[in-house]
Amino acid sequence: MRAIVVVAIVSFALFAHRDGCAATRQRPATAMRVDGDWAMPAHDYATTRFSPLSQINAHNAVRLRPRWTFSTGVLGGHEGQPLVVGNTMYVVTPWPNVLYAFDLARAGYPLKWKYRPDVSATAIGTSCCDSVNRGAFFADGKIIYNLLDGHTVAVDAATGREVWKTKIADVGDGETTTMAPLVVRDRVIVGASGGEFGIYGWLKALDLHSGRIVWTAHNLGPDADMLVRPGTFKPPYVSGTELGTRSWANSTWKRGGAPVWGWISYDPKLDLIYYGTGNAGPYNPEERRGDNRWTSSVLARKPEDGALVWAYQFTPHDSWDYDATGAMILADLDIAGKAVHALVHFDKNGFAYTLDRATGRVLVAAPFTHVNWAKSIDLENGRPVLNPAKATGISKGNVKDICPSLEGGVSPASPAAYSPRTHLFYTSTNNLCMDYAASHVAYLKGTPYIGVTSPYMAGPGGKLGAFIAWDAATGRMVWKDKEPYPSWSGALVTAGNVVFYGTLDGWFKAVDARTGKLLYRFKVGSGVVGNPISYVGPDGRQYVAVYAGIGGDWALLAGDTRSDDPADMRAPADFMKDIARHTSQGGIVWIFAL
Amino acid sequence: MLPPGTPLHNPYGGDATVARAGAALFTSMNCDGCHGADASGWVGPDLGDGRWRYGGSDTDVFRSIFYGRPKGMPAFGGVVGADGVWVLITYLRSLPAPADEPTESWPQR
Known part of the structure; x- marks a missing residue:
C-alpha cells in the first residue's frame, strides 16, 4: 500500500514537470529528463536502459497483462524502441520510416499525427542486413531520427511538421543510416552504416536548430580527416601521428569501412561522447594488412568540435567481421575496492570489456560466451592473445569452427542494460560458431564489398542463445537463462528488480534481476529484435512497451519466416530450420501493465 | 532493329560452359553480396x-x-554489357530448383 502512495506522489510531480516542459521548450534535452519519460534511445546519456520505476516488481510481475497493441503496417525488422514524452508515445518504423505519435491520454491511444517521409527504395538494397531503424531522440521539442536513405530529420513533436531535413550520407556510395542519433546541447550526433559496401566511415554533428552539418570526423584515414589535433589525442596503448593511415597497407583505409550503426553515450562531467565503429572491409583481411585503426574500436570525442580524445581497438586487424558498434555503457563501479568511472561494452568478438572511460585503458576483459579466436585480452598492451589456428584470409582457405560467428557473441543491435541497484549488466548473447572462407572481391561503387562464405553452426551445448547477468567489476557471469534461438533483443532493467527482454521465437519475458527466474511471459506474434522501455502513463501507472517484428539479420538467415513476397521462396537456415514454426514477420507495438 | 515489344532471346541458353562463366561473373560483380x-x-x-x-x-x-x-537492384548493363547479362542469365537458369522442405521435416526443439 505504501509503495502505491509514493508512486502516486511521484506521478503528480511528473505532471507538474511536464507542464513546465511545454512552456519552456527551448531548454536543452538534459533539463527535460524526468523519471517517468523515456526521451532518448537508451533512457539516459549513460545508455543504461535502467528505469527508476518500481511499481512492477519481482513479486507482482506475474500479474502483467498486455494493455494495447498497434500494427505499424510494416514488416521489416523492428529494432530500436519507442519514446514516451509526456502523454505521447513516438514510434519509428523500419523503411519507409513512418513516425507515429500516439495520444496516451485518450482511450485506445489514437494517433495525434503521423509523419510520412519520402524515403528512397534504393536504400533497401544498399542495407546489408534488412531496412531497420534503431530509434529516435527527443530534444528541444523535436523528434530527431535518421531515414534509411541517408537523411536526418527533425519533426515538431507537437504537430508532426518537418522542421528540417539534412542529407548526411550517400546511398550511391554504399552509405545508409540505421542508427539512433544522440543530442548533446545543440549538437545532433549521427553516423552511417556501410561496412559491407566499402565506405569511408564517419561521425557527424548537425546543429539542433537548423540541421546544418557542423563537423565531420572520419573514423580512419589521415589525422586531419579524423579530427586528431595536436595535444588532445591520447590513445592508451599507442602513440604517434597518422595512425589511421599507417595501420593500413596500400592506402586501403579509403574503403576500409568503420561504419557507425549502433549507439552513442555521453559523459557530461568529462564532456565526452563514446561510440563504437564497425568492421573493416573487405572481409578478406589479407587485402588490408595492418591493424586497420580505428575499425572495431571505441572512440571518445568532444561533442562541440568533434576532436578525438582517445580510441581503443577491441579487435585489431579484424578478420572475423567483429563490429564494435554495440553500446558503450557508462557506470561507476567498485573494482577491487576502488571507485572507477567505467565504460562497459559487450563486443561481437565475445569479450566483455570494462574500461576507464577517462583514458580508454582496459581494466577487465573476459569472455561472456564461447570464444576461440583469442585466448584472452592482455591488459598490459590491450591486445587480444590470438589463436593462430583461427586466423583467416585467402591464403588460409576455409577456416573451420570459429567462435563466435560473425553474428557476434551478442549483436550490437541488442543493447545491454545496467542496474545501479544490483550493480549487474544484463544482455542477450548468441552461441553460434562459423566457418570462414575469404575470397577476393573487387570494389564496385554502391555494391557489396564483402568476399566471404561463412556458414554458421551451433556452439557448445546446442542451444543457440542465452540471456545473462554479468558482473563487470570482476568479469564474471552471475546467471544465465538459455534460449533455443539466438537472443536478439535489447534489455531493460527496472528499480523493481525486473529485467525484460524478448526472444526470436516471439516470447516477451520478465525475469528476476537477481536470479534470472522467469516471472512472466507472453507470446507477442513475431520474433523480438527491439528493445523494451518503461514509462509512467497519464494515469500514474508504470507501463512497459516493446516492438515485435523479426528482422535484421534473422529475417535474412531464416528467410522462410517471410510470407509477404510470393517471388522469394527460401529453404530454412540449416542451423535453425524450425524457427518458422514459431514466428513470421510482423510489426507490432505492445504495451504491458499490471 | 527489332520492333517494340519483340521478346529478347538468350543466345547462350543451356550452354554449360557459359553457365560456369556466369557463376564466376556473378561472384566478381558482387551479385552474391x-x-x-x-x-x-x-x-x-x-x-x-x-x-x-x-x-x-x-x-x-x-x-x-x-x-x-x-x-x-543496380543497373549492371553499363558494367557487363548485354553479352554479360546473357552470361549471367545462363548461370541463373542452370541453378537447380531448391528441394521442397515441408514444415513437418523440420526438427522440433
Whole structure:
C-alpha cells in the first residue's frame, strides 16, 4: 500500500514537470529528463536502459497483462524502441520510416499525427542486413531520427511538421543510416552504416536548430580527416601521428569501412561522447594488412568540435567481421575496492570489456560466451592473445569452427542494460560458431564489398542463445537463462528488480534481476529484435512497451519466416530450420501493465 | 532493329560452359553480396527458386539486370554489357530448383 502512495506522489510531480516542459521548450534535452519519460534511445546519456520505476516488481510481475497493441503496417525488422514524452508515445518504423505519435491520454491511444517521409527504395538494397531503424531522440521539442536513405530529420513533436531535413550520407556510395542519433546541447550526433559496401566511415554533428552539418570526423584515414589535433589525442596503448593511415597497407583505409550503426553515450562531467565503429572491409583481411585503426574500436570525442580524445581497438586487424558498434555503457563501479568511472561494452568478438572511460585503458576483459579466436585480452598492451589456428584470409582457405560467428557473441543491435541497484549488466548473447572462407572481391561503387562464405553452426551445448547477468567489476557471469534461438533483443532493467527482454521465437519475458527466474511471459506474434522501455502513463501507472517484428539479420538467415513476397521462396537456415514454426514477420507495438 | 515489344532471346541458353562463366561473373560483380552464395537469397531475393518479382521471361530478367529495379537492384548493363547479362542469365537458369522442405521435416526443439 505504501509503495502505491509514493508512486502516486511521484506521478503528480511528473505532471507538474511536464507542464513546465511545454512552456519552456527551448531548454536543452538534459533539463527535460524526468523519471517517468523515456526521451532518448537508451533512457539516459549513460545508455543504461535502467528505469527508476518500481511499481512492477519481482513479486507482482506475474500479474502483467498486455494493455494495447498497434500494427505499424510494416514488416521489416523492428529494432530500436519507442519514446514516451509526456502523454505521447513516438514510434519509428523500419523503411519507409513512418513516425507515429500516439495520444496516451485518450482511450485506445489514437494517433495525434503521423509523419510520412519520402524515403528512397534504393536504400533497401544498399542495407546489408534488412531496412531497420534503431530509434529516435527527443530534444528541444523535436523528434530527431535518421531515414534509411541517408537523411536526418527533425519533426515538431507537437504537430508532426518537418522542421528540417539534412542529407548526411550517400546511398550511391554504399552509405545508409540505421542508427539512433544522440543530442548533446545543440549538437545532433549521427553516423552511417556501410561496412559491407566499402565506405569511408564517419561521425557527424548537425546543429539542433537548423540541421546544418557542423563537423565531420572520419573514423580512419589521415589525422586531419579524423579530427586528431595536436595535444588532445591520447590513445592508451599507442602513440604517434597518422595512425589511421599507417595501420593500413596500400592506402586501403579509403574503403576500409568503420561504419557507425549502433549507439552513442555521453559523459557530461568529462564532456565526452563514446561510440563504437564497425568492421573493416573487405572481409578478406589479407587485402588490408595492418591493424586497420580505428575499425572495431571505441572512440571518445568532444561533442562541440568533434576532436578525438582517445580510441581503443577491441579487435585489431579484424578478420572475423567483429563490429564494435554495440553500446558503450557508462557506470561507476567498485573494482577491487576502488571507485572507477567505467565504460562497459559487450563486443561481437565475445569479450566483455570494462574500461576507464577517462583514458580508454582496459581494466577487465573476459569472455561472456564461447570464444576461440583469442585466448584472452592482455591488459598490459590491450591486445587480444590470438589463436593462430583461427586466423583467416585467402591464403588460409576455409577456416573451420570459429567462435563466435560473425553474428557476434551478442549483436550490437541488442543493447545491454545496467542496474545501479544490483550493480549487474544484463544482455542477450548468441552461441553460434562459423566457418570462414575469404575470397577476393573487387570494389564496385554502391555494391557489396564483402568476399566471404561463412556458414554458421551451433556452439557448445546446442542451444543457440542465452540471456545473462554479468558482473563487470570482476568479469564474471552471475546467471544465465538459455534460449533455443539466438537472443536478439535489447534489455531493460527496472528499480523493481525486473529485467525484460524478448526472444526470436516471439516470447516477451520478465525475469528476476537477481536470479534470472522467469516471472512472466507472453507470446507477442513475431520474433523480438527491439528493445523494451518503461514509462509512467497519464494515469500514474508504470507501463512497459516493446516492438515485435523479426528482422535484421534473422529475417535474412531464416528467410522462410517471410510470407509477404510470393517471388522469394527460401529453404530454412540449416542451423535453425524450425524457427518458422514459431514466428513470421510482423510489426507490432505492445504495451504491458499490471 | 527489332520492333517494340519483340521478346529478347538468350543466345547462350543451356550452354554449360557459359553457365560456369556466369557463376564466376556473378561472384566478381558482387551479385552474391546481395543475393547470397549460389544466388540462394540474402537481402536480395533467391534467384534459383523459379519465382521472379519482376517476371521470369528472358526479356524480364534481362531488363532487371541491364537496367536495374527499384528496392536497390543496380543497373549492371553499363558494367557487363548485354553479352554479360546473357552470361549471367545462363548461370541463373542452370541453378537447380531448391528441394521442397515441408514444415513437418523440420526438427522440433
